[in-house]
Amino acid sequence: MARTAAADKREIILQAAVKAFAKRGFHGTRVSDIATEAGIAYGLIYHYFKNKDEILNAIFREKWNLFLAILRNIDQDNGDLQTKLQAIAGFFIDSYRQLPELMEVLILEILHSSRFLEKENLAHFQEAFTIMEGIFRRAQKDGILAREVDPFLSSLIFLGSIETAITARILKTVPATYLNELKVQLVNQFLYGIATQRPAAT
Amino acid sequence: MARTAAADKREIILQAAVKAFAKRGFHGTRVSDIATEAGIAYGLIYHYFKNKDEILNAIFREKWNLFLAILRNIDQDNGDLQTKLQAIAGFFIDSYRQLPELMEVLILEILHSSRFLEKENLAHFQEAFTIMEGIFRRAQKDGILAREVDPFLSSLIFLGSIETAITARILKTVPATYLNELKVQLVNQFLYGIATQRPAAT
DNA sequence: CCCTGTTGATTGACTCGTCAATCAACCTAG
DNA sequence: CTAGGTTGATTGACGAGTCAATCAACAGGG
Numbered sequence: 001m002a003r004t005a006a007a008d009k010r011e012i013i014l015q016a017a018v019k020a021f022a023k024r025g026f027h028g029t030r031v032s033d034i035a036t037e038a039g040i041a042y043g044l045i046y047h048y049f050k051n052k053d054e055i056l057n058a059i060f061r062e063k064w065n066l067f068l069a070i071l072r073n074i075d076q077d078n079g080d081l082q083t084k085l086q087a088i089a090g091f092f093i094d095s096y097r098q099l100p101e102l103m104e105v106l107i108l109e110i111l112h113s114s115r116f117l118e119k120e121n122l123a124h125f126q127e128a129f130t131i132m133e134g135i136f137r138r139a140q141k142d143g144i145l146a147r148e149v150d151p152f153l154s155s156l157i158f159l160g161s162i163e164t165a166i167t168a169r170i171l172k173t174v175p176a177t178y179l180n181e182l183k184v185q186l187v188n189q190f191l192y193g194i195a196t197q198r199p200a201a202t
Numbered sequence: 203m204a205r206t207a208a209a210d211k212r213e214i215i216l217q218a219a220v221k222a223f224a225k226r227g228f229h230g231t232r233v234s235d236i237a238t239e240a241g242i243a244y245g246l247i248y249h250y251f252k253n254k255d256e257i258l259n260a261i262f263r264e265k266w267n268l269f270l271a272i273l274r275n276i277d278q279d280n281g282d283l284q285t286k287l288q289a290i291a292g293f294f295i296d297s298y299r300q301l302p303e304l305m306e307v308l309i310l311e312i313l314h315s316s317r318f319l320e321k322e323n324l325a326h327f328q329e330a331f332t333i334m335e336g337i338f339r340r341a342q343k344d345g346i347l348a349r350e351v352d353p354f355l356s357s358l359i360f361l362g363s364i365e366t367a368i369t370a371r372i373l374k375t376v377p378a379t380y381l382n383e384l385k386v387q388l389v390n391q392f393l394y395g396i397a398t399q400r401p402a403a404t
Numbered sequence: 405c406c407c408t409g410t411t412g413a414t415t416g417a418c419t420c421g422t423c424a425a426t427c428a429a430c431c432t433a434g
Numbered sequence: 435c436t437a438g439g440t441t442g443a444t445t446g447a448c449g450a451g452t453c454a455a456t457c458a459a460c461a462g463g464g
Contacts (some may be wrong), residue, residue: 009413025315025317025318027229028318030448030449030450031449031450031451032449032450040414040415041414041415041416042415042416042450042451043414043415043416043451043452043453044413044414044415046450046451046452047412047413047414051450051451052450052451081397108314108315108317112310112313112314112315113227113310113314114369114373115310115372115373116227122373126375129370129375136396143398144397144398144399145396145397145398146396146397146398148387148390149387149391149396150383150387152376153367153383153384153387153388153391154391154396156363156366156367156370157359157363157366157367157388157391157392159366160362160363160365160366160367160369161358161359161362161363161366163362163366164358164359164361164362164363164365164366165355165358165359165362167316167362168331168358170317171316171317171324173328173331174354181352181355182355185350185351185352185355186355186359188350189351189355189356189359189395190359190395190396191395191396191397192395192397192400192401193391193392193393193394193395194338194347194348194351194356194392194393195283195346195347195348195393195394196345196346196347196348197346198394198400199394211439232422232423232424233423233424233425234423234424242440242441243440243441243442244424244425244441244442245425245426245427245440245441245442245443246439246440246441248424248425248426249438249439249440253424253425254423254424254425
C-alpha cells in the first residue's frame with residue numbers, strides 16, 4: 001500500500017496546486033497555500049517535488065499528455081474533417097466544463113508563459129499543433145480542404161479560436177451557456193467562413 | 203522644458219520597462235532592471251510611478267488606447283468587410299513587426315494575466331472585442347455576413363487567431379516571413395472558410 | 405504475541421536570499 | 435539660493451527551500 005499511498009499523496013498535492021494556481025496564479029501562490037489546500041505541512045511538498053516550478057511542470061507534462069492522447073485518437077478515427085473538428089472542439093470545451101481549474105492553469109499559467117517552458121516541454125506543447133496540421137494536411141490531399149490553405153496556419157487559427165473562447169469564458173466575458181453555442185458555431189465558421197458569398201475567383 | 207523633460211523621462215522609463223518585461227517577464231524583472239535599462243537610478247522610478255504594478259498598468263492603458271483608436275478609425279472608414287478585416291489584421295501584424303517587445307508584453311504579460319486586471323482595465327481591454335463585434339453586426343445587417351453567425355463569437359475567433367499567430371511568432375515556432383502569408387490567408391480563411399465545398403444547406 | 409529496529413512519511417521553526425519601496429543626502433538649472 | 439530632479443544605501447517584508455526531530459507502519463527474531 002505504501003506505493004499507492006505515495007502516488008495518491010502526490011496526486012493530492014497536484015490537485016491542490018491546480019486549485020491554488022487557478023485561484024491566485026502561479027506567482028501569487030505560496031507553497032504554503034498549496035499545502036493548506038492539500039491539508040498537509042508545506043515541508044512535505046518538497047518530499048514529492050524538487051521545487052515550486054517542478055509542480056507546475058508536472059501538471060503540464062502529465063495533463064497535456066492526456067490531451068495529446070485524445071487528439072491522436074480523434075485523428076486516427078475514421079470520420080470526415082467536420083466530425084473530427086467537432087470532436088476536438090467539443091473535447092476542449094467539455095474539459096473546461098468538467099475541470100475548469102485545470103484548464104485555467106493550463107491556459108493562463110502555462111501556455112501564456114510558454115516562452116519560459118524548457119525546450120522539451122515546449123516541443124511537447126507544440127505537438128498539439130503538429131497533430132492538427134496533420135489532420136488538415138490529409139484533408140487537403142483528399143480534396144476536402146482548399147489547395148491554397150496553409151494547414152499549419154489553419155491549426156493556429158483553430159486551436160487559437162478555442163483558446164480565446166475559453167479564455168473569454170474564464171474572464172466571465174461570456175455566460176456559461178455560451179459554450180454550447182460555441183461547440184456548433186466554431187467549427188462551422190471555421191470550415192465554411194462567415195461570408196454569405198464566396199469571392200468570384202481569386 | 204521641465205514639463206517636457208519630465209514627460210520624456212516618464213516615457214523613457216516606460217520604454218525601458220517594455221524592454222525589460224519582454225526579456226524576462228513581469229515577475230522576472232526587478233525594478234532595478236528597468237532602471238538599468240533606462241540608465242537611471244531605480245529610486246527615480248518611484249518619482250514617476252507609484253509602484254511596479256503601476257508601470258505595467260500604464261503600459262497597458264496608454265498603448266492599448268492607441269490600438270483602440272486605430273480600430274475605431276478602421277471601423278469608421280468606409281470600405282467593405284474584407285478591407286476592414288485586412289486592415290485590422292495587417293495593423294496588428296505590422297505592430298508586431300515594428301514594436302515586437304511592446305506586443306510581447308501586451309500579449310504575454312497583460313492579456314494573459316487579464317483575470318487580474320482591475321475592472322476598469324478589463325473593460326478597456328474588452329472594448330476591442332466590442333468594436334469588432336460592431337463591425338460584424340453591421341456587416342450582418344448589410345447581408346454580407348451570414349445570418350446564423352454570432353458576431354461576438356466571430357470577434358473572438360478573429361482576434362484570437364491573430365493573437366495566437368503572433369504568439370507562435372514570439373515563440374519562434376514560425377519564421378518571420380510567415381507574417382506576410384498570415385496577413386493574406388488569415389482574413390481569407392476567416393471569411394470564406396477552408397473547405398472546398400459548402401454544406402448542402404443547414 | 406510482543407519487542408525492537410528500520411524505513412519513510414510528516415512536521416514546522418528556521419535560514420537565507422531577494423527585491424520592492426523608502427528616504428536622506430546630493431546635485432543642478434534657473 | 436532653492437525647488438525639484440536624482441541618487442543609491444538601507445530597510446523590512448516576504449517566501450522558497452532546508453533540516454532536525456517526530457511519528458506511524460511494518461518486519462521478523464525471540
